[in-house]
Amino acid sequence: MTDAAAVSAADAADDEVALEVIRIVAEQAVLDPSEVKLTSTPDELGIDSLGMVEAVFAIEEAFDVSIPFNANDPAQSEFEIENVAAIVAGVKRLIAAREA
């Protein structure tokens, strides 16, 4: 886990990708974005596997990326969903790969 993962949403204020991911995750969790931390896990946020499939879809639509998330066995995915920071990092990699 990076140091960045230990900060809250407020601290990600200048990180547009993180803010958008947090907004999407919060909407899925029916929480206020301020309650979602970069360290929050899907479990902590009450997002089950179906909820995660929806969140991943919303993230794909927001950033125009294709996320290799396997709901059959998330642990075997090439895309980490351990916590919000991992999702943000994964999305940034996909954006970079698309623009490369």
Place this chain on the structure above:
Amino acid sequence: MSAPSGARRVVVTGMGVVSALGLDAPAHWAALKAGVCGIGPLELRDLDRLSAKVGAQAKGFVGEDRFDRSQLALYDRHTQFALTAAAEAWAQADPGLSEEEALRAAVVIGTALPGMQTFDDSYRAVFEEGRSRVHPFVVPRLMVSAPASHISMAHGLKGPTFSVSTACASANHAIGQAFHLVRSGAAELAVAGGAEAPLTFGAMKAWEGLRVMTRDVCRPFSKGRAGMAIGEGAGVFVLESRDRAEARGATILAEIAGFGMSADAGDIVQPSADGAARAIRAALADGGLAPEEIVYVNAHGTGTAANDRTETAALRAVFGGQADALSVSSTKSMHGHALGAAGALEFAAVLGALGEGVIPPTVNYEAPDPECDLDVTPNAARTREVPAAISNAFAFGGLNAVLALRRG
């Protein structure tokens, strides 16, 4: 909750199949015994825009070779499958119905996603190509009840006729309803099964969204299984009372002993071991079967992490110490998951196992998963006498249907 006293015993006297493994029942069964995997690269329009490009497609089935132009105008691909399988089953059973009996002959066909080719083609016409009209018979083509109606017309069956749609349990529910009709005497005879043709761009796009699709092959119960592969086809069977079949000297393929249903009342996609176990117990009780009489289980076995783990737990809960003596297999590893037709393609596998004493395998199996620690007949068929078997179907939405059969 066993069968009502005085109820008639119900046997199967005809079988017809269309699947990726073969275009008739003997070809389907021969491939199942040989462990042929029918899952491979799909051939369909805009495949390059799909992330899951594999499935079990009945590539040899060409509607234009089997039906004339006026029939094709009315038959979606799933109806074409249903009619083809019904004709085969009917010819084998050769039931010799009188006109009076035909008035009490039933048709019950399960389908989960009807008319997919018709939806796909028609939406393309109006949305993509901007056309202002679609084929005039779109509605009768995509009705979920179209296969049942066309089978009734093709064979002059004028009794209770309807469709059943319970997602991936549709065919088991349909065969179960037909079993009830014949057992109670409400129908003299029944034609029952399932038909599905979901290998279209739109339907595959929808499945892709759930992110449970394999990218290569389906590996039920195996470590490293990566999800399901969609299949297509139909299985249709002729059911009648044992008394009627014996009186006319018909070949009896098997007896349907019992049928059990349950609902998880839990989650719309996640399976429940308790719901599955209740359906299995209900089928055994309905058929007056003790758990130790069951030798073969044709599993729902979709090849997703959740289903196979949960189904294993359900079988252990019902069979206890006997579970290790069961021969289990998921034939979806070969004919794919044909959704509303799945239970029908699997019913054909069970009839083969009962009739020939051969357990069809679970192919593509790589390594044991401790959470699926049953004898799943990995990769090769096994010779074993099968006096009784069950066939499981546990659908999305928690709708479970289990058929229990005895050797004919």
